Amino acid sequence: MKLKIVQAGDPVLRQQSRALTKKEISSASIQYLIELMRNTMREAPGVGLAAPQIGQSLQLAVIEDRPEYIADHSTEELALYQRAIIPFHVIINPKLMVVGNSSAVFFEGCLSLAGFSALVKRSRRVAVEYLDEHAQRQGLQASGWFARILQHEIDHLQGCLYIDRMETRSFSSFDNMGRHWKDLPIENVRAALGLG
Numbered sequence: 001m002k003l004k005i006v007q008a009g010d011p012v013l014r015q016q017s018r019a020l021t022k023k024e025i026s027s028a029s030i031q032y033l034i035e036l037m038r039n040t041m042r043e044a045p046g047v048g049l050a051a052p053q054i055g056q057s058l059q060l061a062v063i064e065d066r067p068e069y070i071a072d073h074s075t076e077e078l079a080l081y082q083r084a085i086i087p088f089h090v091i092i093n094p095k096l097m098v099v100g101n102s103s104a105v106f107f108e109g110c111l112s113l114a115g116f117s118a119l120v121k122r123s124r125r126v127a128v129e130y131l132d133e134h135a136q137r138q139g140l141q142a143s144g145w146f147a148r149i150l151q152h153e154i155d156h157l158q159g160c161l162y163i164d165r166m167e168t169r170s171f172s173s174f175d176n177m178g179r180h181w182k183d184l185p186i187e188n189v190r191a192a193l194g195l196g
């Protein structure tokens, strides 16, 4: 069973979501919700899904970058994106801190803006403190694509979408992004789009 993913324009995507208590995290209903979110993310398929995206205004997100997704990309692409396998993570009540001042600009998409993509600048390194699915306090440091996914999903929990942070002139249908921009160096994309 999977859940319906709400699309941009649904008010739930613009709400500050509420924290979960440890007791709630251990409850059968939240444990089942986590399982459904994992299934929904895998079926989409996507590398992250936040509770507001399935209509629940809760500070809960799931993240996973599976070996079969990674296999679709060349070694050069993976190095460029700093992308690697991410085991399944459940991120609850997160606090995100940017580490250092290095940033990266890449095309990014969202399951709640189906069919679209845009250039988004994100910090290369972040640290996140959160509770896991067992209500245990966890901390992690991430860089590259994992850091980008964390920033994207944690934004969702604050009612923020990537379109709030994107280079607006780069907004593109997914098909056109693949056709015209995907294989070009970012500097060339920026120049062609008049992004200086």
Ligand code: ZN
Pocket (backbone or CB within 6 Å): 109, 110, 111, 112, 152, 156
């Ligand atoms: Zn998203």
